[in-house]
Amino acid sequence: MDIQKYFRFLEGEYLVIQSYPANIDLNIIGCYKNYYDAITKRELENQSNDYSNFIVVIFHEGKFWNVNQGLPERACEIQPWQIADNLTGFYEGDDGDLKYCKCSYPYLLCDYDIITCLKDDKGRSINNECPNCGREIFCD
Numbered sequence: 001m002d003i004q005k006y007f008r009f010l011e012g013e014y015l016v017i018q019s020y021p022a023n024i025d026l027n028i029i030g031c032y033k034n035y036y037d038a039i040t041k042r043e044l045e046n047q048s049n050d051y052s053n054f055i056v057v058i059f060h061e062g063k064f065w066n067v068n069q070g071l072p073e074r075a076c077e078i079q080p081w082q083i084a085d086n087l088t089g090f091y092e093g094d095d096g097d098l099k100y101c102k103c104s105y106p107y108l109l110c111d112y113d114i115i116t117c118l119k120d121d122k123g124r125s126i127n128n129e130c131p132n133c134g135r136e137i138f139c140d
Helices: 003-007 035-048
Strands: 014-020 028-032 053-060 063-068 071-075 097-100 106-110 113-118 121-125
Touching: 014 035, 014 063, 028 035, 035 053, 053 071
Parallel strands: none
Antiparallel strands: 014 028, 014 053, 053 063, 063 071, 097 106, 106 113, 113 121
């Protein structure tokens, strides 16, 4: 999977993204080559939005990373997830309902099982725990 080609992010590019409230869709406010430009944009967005929060991440090795003084520190919970094109036929029983964890990780709720639905990881049971953030996921 070539995330850079699909999303057109460049290695080392800083992005200002909305982190709260959590959205199903990734809300990117801006892309910057300069860390300090991204910090300035984040501060402006946080000051002008009472009920939202924005963070700066860096696109590094195909993922979003939290930033510490302009350098990648650890993988961010918010990622540009790519859901598989065809979600039918890889699970026995009903086709399932597409759900999202609080961290934005997508999964399928099928009968009494919770399974992955990403392009590069489809159909694996995840045993009530989000593989991205570790939060408990319940079958409704």
